[in-house]
Amino acid sequence: MTVPAIVARDLTASYGARPVWSDGTFTIPSGSFTAILGPNGAGKSTLIRMILGQLPPAAGALEVLGGTPHRGNPDIGYVPQGSVFDSELSIRGRDFVALGLDGHRWGIRLAGRAAAAAATTASIDSVGGRDFADRSLGSLSGGEQQRLLLAQALIGRPRLLLMDEPLSHLDVRNQGAMVQLITEVARERRLTVLLIAHDVNPLLPHVDQVLYVANGKVAIGPPKEIITSRRLTEIYSAPVEVLTDSRGRLFVVGLEEEVSHPHA
C-alpha cells in the first residue's frame, strides 16, 4: 500500500491567536479526489495554506506526501484562489505556464530553453489550451485562464494537485468541462486532487470523498455518507438540512447561517 497523500492528526488551524478549526484527524489516500466544502471563512483555504507550508499547524501533526509540509515543494501543483487576471495584465499565456516550471529560479532562463519550451507546450496541450496559449493572459475568458492555471500547476509533474475554488468564476457549462478535465488529467497521472468548491453538485459524480470544514470542525467521508441531514446535524450539533431538488442536486442549509451570525 502506498503512503497516503495527506495525514492529519488532531490538527488545529489558527490565524494568529484566532483558532479557525481544531482536532482535524483525517487521511487523504494517494490518488483520490477530495472536495473541500464548507461556508466562507470556515478555514478551507487555511488548510490549503498549511499543506503548502505557508502556515504552520497551531497544534497537532500534518504530513504531506510522507514528509513535513514546506514551501516550494515541487511535488505539489497549486491553483490559487480568485485567480481572475486583470484584463490589462500583459503576459502571454505560454510564458505564464512556463513560470510554473522554473519561475522560482533566479536569473533568466539560459540553459534548457528547448526542453522548457517542449514541457510548456506539452502541458498546454494536456489541458486543451493550444488555441489560446499565445494570447495575453488578461484577454482570455475565465475558463481559458483556469485551463492555463491548471497547465501551470501540472507542468512540474506534481503528485498532489491543490485547487482553491477553480470553479467559482465559471458558468455551469464551463464548470462541467473543467471538472471533466481535472478528473481525466488526475486519472492519467495518478494525481491526488484536493479541490475547494462552493457547490458540490458539479463534482458529485467524480469525488471519492468530501472534507467538510464548518463551525470549527472538520469531517471527512464519502459524499453519500457525509452530505445527509442526519450526519451533518450530528457532526455540527446544529440543525442542518440537506435538500435534494428535482434534478438530484444537493443543497446544504443551516451551516452558512451559523458561521455568518456566530453571536446571534
Added chain:
Amino acid sequence: MREVDIFATVSNTSPPFTWNLFDDLASLFHYEFMVHAFQAGTIVAIVAGAIGYFVVLRASSFAAHALSHIGFAGATGAVVLGLSPVFGLLAFTLASGVTIGALGNRLRGRDVTIGIVLAWTLGLGVLFLSLYRGYATEAYALLFGEILGISATDVAVTLVAGTVTVAALIAIYRPLLFSSVDADLASAKGVPVTALSIAFMGILAVAVTEAVQVVGVLLIFALIVTPAAIAVRFTSRPAVAIATGVGLALAFTWAGLAIAYYSPHPVSFFITSLAFATYLAVRLSEPIRRSLSTRSGASSVARS
C-alpha cells in the same frame, strides 16, 4: 547658472539643420557636452525601458512617479547641506522605495498613503529650495532635467549605476516576473515575494535617480512608464516587451537630443512630446489595427 549658459551657447552657435544628414550627425557630436548627453541618455534609456516593463506589469507607475517626487526633497536638502543633489536624491528614493516595497502591492489604500507622503515631501523640497541661494537654476535642473550639463564623471557614474541596475534586474528576472503576475502562486512555489518587492523598488529607486538627470523628477513618466506602456500594447511576450520598451526609450532620447540641438527649446520637452505623440498614435490606431486583424482573420477562416 550652468543650464542657462548652455542654452545660450546652443542657441547662439547651433548650425542650421541641413538635409545633408552626414554633416548633421558630425556637427551633433562636435561638442563634448552633446557627446556626454548622448552617452548618459543611452544608458538611462536602456535602464528605464527595461525596468518600465515591470512597473507597468506590477501596476506600480504611481509608485515610480512618487519616488522621483520624494527624491526631489532629498536632492534639494542635499544642496542646502552643500552636498551633491544626487546623494540626497538617491537616499530619499531608496528609503521611500524600500518602504513602499515592504508595504506590498496588496495593501488597500497604498496609493493614498504614497500620495500623502509625496505631497509633504514636495513641500519639504520647496522649503529646502528657499533656503538655498541658487533657487531657480537648481530647481529647474532637478524638476526638468539637465542632460546638456552632464560631465564625463557623471557619465561614468551613470554607467556604473546603470550596469548595476540592469544586472540586478537580470538576477531577479524570473521570480520577479512570477510574483508580479501572481504573488500568491509565486509565494507557494517558494518565491520570497516581499523581499522581491523591496528589491524591485530599490532597483527602481536607483533607476529613477539616474533618469532624473535626463528628464527631471516631473517628467520621469516619459522615460520609465510610457515606452513600456506602448510596448505591452504590441506584445505580451515579456522579453519582446522589454526589448521594445528599451528601443522606444532610446529612440525618444536620441531623437529628443537631436531635435533640441537644432532648436532653442529644452531637450525634456522633445523627449516627453515624442513619447506622448507615440503613445497617442498607438492608442488611436488601435481600433483600426483591430479591425484589420479581424478582417484578415475572417478571410483566413473563409479560405480554409
